[in-house]
Amino acid sequence: MIEIERKFLVTAETFKQEAIKQIRIVQGFLSTDPERTVRIRIKGATGFITVKGKSDDEGLSRFEWEKEITVEEADTLLQKCLPGVIDKIRYEVPMGKFVFEVDEFFGDNEGLVVAEVELESKDEEYPKPAWLGAEVTGDIKYYNSQLSSNPYNNW
Template sequence: MIEIERKFLVRSNAFLKDAIKSNRIVQGYLSSNPERTVRIRIKGSCGYLTIKGMSNASGMSRMEWEKEISIEDAEELLLLCEKGTIDKIRHEVIVGTHVFEVDVFNLENEGLIIAEVELSSEDEKFEKPKWLGDEVTQDKRYYNSYLSKNPYKNW
């Protein structure tokens, strides 16, 4: 499956009043190689194994494969991950006909807030809320796999 998404910095916490759902996410990487990342994630009470391919030239599209696994398996696999864990709260916010996933990072990446919106095509139009800041889709520093090795607090 091809994932198409755009990433933006977030200017304020104004999105919080419109959040319809929030979950803590803890994730690590079995492989943070940009050609193929392999991620283990615990989101709420569920575990996931995700493989992502390399992004295209625009940074918007890449292959993504994800399967739900037991939380017990996810907890065990997190122990095998490379050094560096991502810990964040994800808030889902409906804006127009799209759902923005707004990640408020904790621990080593505290202070960073990124919003992502998934699209059906790279040229799909979407409403931009006032709290949306600069686009960082093509900036690999904002990939979670990068942040796990190069925390925001060290920039």
């Protein structure tokens, strides 16, 4: 239940040719408290509720619990979410044993593209594709919970 991941800006769209899957994601937040973020998500034809804990000091790891719910339940809960729905397409880009999840944002966050890679340990080596830009791991302004209230186009 502890996720370890690094997050990066993306500098080129060439990742799209390497992607093996893409899916639309719409999500909102019932709570954006850093101690316990509660997210509602519709990913394709499936709904999810996710609780995330506070990140460690490096921003590399934090508690995450997720449960699948129906799309109808997710739709109902999205109506109860705080203002600022996130709309994005997620691309899955395999690199050896790793899969980079690249999010291309729309709406108030249009123009922002970030990539995340999950790791088994904080010091695990991972590939660095040419389209990977500056690391923003631990920079809370890039957390989806923050992008919902302070979108990229307001920066």
